[in-house]
Amino acid sequence: MNQHFEQIIDRKNTRAAKWDLVKQLYGSEDVLPMWVADMDFQIPPAVSNALSERAKHGIFGYTLTDKTFSQSVVDWINYKHKWSIKSDWLLYSPGVITTLHMAIQALTEKGDKVLIQTPVYPPFFQIVKTHERQLIENELLLTNGKYEIDFRDMEEKFKQGVKAFILCNPHNPVGRVWTKDELEKIIALCKKYNVLILADEIHADLVYEPNKHIPIASLDEEILQHSITCMSPTKTFNLAGLQASYVVTANKTIRKEMEEMFHKQGIHGVNTLGITALEAAYNDGRQWLTQLMEQLKTNLDHVIEIFDNRTDVNVIRPEGTYLIWLDFRSLNMSHEELKKFLQKDAKIGLNDGVSFGEKGTGFMRMNIATPLALVKDGVERITTALDNRKKEEE
Structure with a gap:
């Protein structure tokens, strides 16, 4: 040990x-x-050292997320998940829940139906209800000690006009890491019914072998253009108090709408120490x-x-x-x-x-x-x- x-x-x-x-x-x-x-x-230790060195500088003015910083994210996702993304697909945020609030406001309308898979992380309920969207639940099935997706129910709910689906993968609290087969079934249904995927993948780096996390947007070009993926080093490296996360979306229109919503709400990326911590964690953690x-x-x-x-x-x-x-x-x-x-x-x-x-x-x-x-x-x-x-x- x-x-x-x-x-x-x-x-x-x-x-x-x-x-x-x-x-x-x-x-x-x-x-x-x-x-x-x-x-x-x-x-x-690499993160502690980086934060200490940054603190010694003694000036904490407005801080940029530059190309070197973005490359740390790109390299990490490629290293950890074998997903090659581009740096211009990235937006930065204080947290995944903040991002999902922004996404619901920017990418859906009042009254739209938004689906979640229960039991699930409690803020998902508030994210939907706070912004006056209709909450639709696709209950996970507990079979022989393991949770599974009820795809028949999911399709029935999608038929009712669901606009967006908040995917939790790995799933909190039941701990499932959805397989490629399960993700491909989700993709097929989302494409069939034109459902936008809002993927919370904050626990992506914390997976027990032989399980393998697969970013859903990495599996299909059409879904890549019709989704956002929320990730962060905060769960992985215990950095939640530094409020550093990011959004991956290849769709320029979605990215622009998200960016405008962040600015509308007065949210402008990651704080100085969050930037330092993320970069050190991904480079040396x-x-x-x-x-x-x-x-x-x-x-x-x-x-x-x-x-x-x-x-x-x-x-x-x-x-x-x-x-x-x-x-x-x-x-x-x-x-x-x-x-x-x-x-x-x-x-x-x-x-x-x-x-x-x-x-x-x-x-x-x-x-x-x-x-x-x-x-x-x-x-x-x-x-x-x-x-x-x-x-x-x-």
């Missing part, structure tokens, strides 16, 4: 949402937070990412090993992301009872499954991007509470 990922770092009182909101969200300071999707690991994935695999294997020996928790094994979708439905608790049990008895803070949609009832999301010792602590808290509950019932 790499020592870099073993160290437990105290993040309390650093304004870390994950740790400093514990009492407010879960009612007690002794709850172990394993919820919001950031890591408890320090960023790559490859070895760190390899070691990170080894650590995440170790953490994941531990969670699965412990829960596989139980009948009261079912782990939906993720193919990507550092998030685990836990199925507690066999406990036959109401969702409110489950939340109270985990908070009060297990003393663990997980993401509420219902926030991902109605089909998240009885589920919780766990973040395992933390030292193995804390993963073990979290799992033990859950199993101990379950064992105590069983004894009380006997």
Whole structure:
């Protein structure tokens, strides 16, 4: 195990949402937070060094995203995903959710139908509803412990005049990395019904072998021209607080409409330190990412090993992301009872499954991007509470 990922770092009182909101969200300071999707690991040394050097300069005026910076993005996407893009396809943004808000406003009209696949990352619901679009849900099917796309339902929904589809790949929270076959079926339906694809691929770099992330826009020239792809180093390298992301779109008209919407909303790209961090991460973070994935695999294997020996928790094994979708439905608790049990008895803070949609009832999301010792602590808290509950019932 790499020592870099073993160290437990105290993040309390650093304004870390994950740790400093514990009492407010879960009612007690002794709850172990394993919820919001950031890591408890320090960023790559190359990124820390680059930020330190930039800080020493002492001037933080308006900063350009120049050709050298854009080339770092182009090279990373080619290295990691074997997708050759052009630098002029790129737009920069503070975050993927910001980009999706801009896309919905720029590329759809009020009243348009926008499809999402539930259970899914909670902001997707707000992205659609906030801008007065019609929310259409294509529920994923849980079959033999694995989520699949209901293509028959998807087509029926597309027939109703869906304008845009927000694709989440790798999927948050269920951890699927959609296969080439699945993506090609999506492409065929989107082409048949002229549906614009808004692809959230923020977790693209965090995939467990032998799974392989494939950017959907890389598979088809027509879809390349009828889509946007949202990516970022923030999940990959734990840089969320620096607000650096980008949009890939080859369509000049879409790119212009997106750029105009960003400017209309007063959003002008990436901040100075975000630029520094992205460039350093993509240029010099490859070895760190390899070691990170080894650590995440170790953490994941531990969670699965412990829960596989139980009948009261079912782990939906993720193919990507550092998030685990836990199925507690066999406990036959109401969702409110489950939340109270985990908070009060297990003393663990997980993401509420219902926030991902109605089909998240009885589920919780766990973040395992933390030292193995804390993963073990979290799992033990859950199993101990379950064992105590069983004894009380006997």
